[in-house]
Amino acid sequence: MTHRFDPDALAGVLGHMNNDHGDDNVLIARAFALDADVVAATMTGFDGDGGQWRATLADGAELDVDVPWPGGPITERREVRREIVALYDAACAALGVEPRPHS
Numbered sequence: 001m002t003h004r005f006d007p008d009a010l011a012g013v014l015g016h017m018n019n020d021h022g023d024d025n026v027l028i029a030r031a032f033a034l035d036a037d038v039v040a041a042t043m044t045g046f047d048g049d050g051g052q053w054r055a056t057l058a059d060g061a062e063l064d065v066d067v068p069w070p071g072g073p074i075t076e077r078r079e080v081r082r083e084i085v086a087l088y089d090a091a092c093a094a095l096g097v098e099p100r101p102h103s
Contacts, residue, residue, distance in 0.1 A: 003048025003075045010045065013080050017043040024088050029055040031091035032067045041065070046080060048073045051087065 005013075017025060022042075028051075029041035037058040045052040050068040057063060069083040070090060085102055092099040 003073065005047065005077065005080075009077045009080070013046065013077075013084075014043055017084070024084075024091075025053055027091040027095060027097065028067065028084075028087050029053045029065045031094040032087075033063060033065045036063055038063075048075055051084065 025041040025043050026038060030036075030038040033055055036055060038055045039058050040056040041053045043051060044054045044064075050066060053065040053067070055063045055065050067087060070086040071079075071083055074080065074083060089099050091097075
């Protein structure tokens with residue numbers, strides 16, 4: 001059964017990702033949207049199985065991008081950051097982008 005995070009966890013993570021990591025959202029959506037020409041993206045949700053992004057394509061169309069967590073299912077809020085960082089690193093590798101250091 002997929003773990004569902006509480007509204008506070010969702011609001012905190014989504015607010016942080018969309019306000020502070022917009023470029024990371026685009027990289028993740030580009031890497032996992034399979035040949036889509038992604039020009040913008042926002043993180044719209046997550047659960048214990050993965051994250052969800054809404055990507056805007058160059059032609060103005062929108063596409064939902066669901067990406068499973070690289071480390072497998074999670075149940076703790078603290079695990080979300082680890083998995084998003086892993087997705088960012090995987091996206092950079094797939095797109096040939098040098099990832100920034102993580103603190």
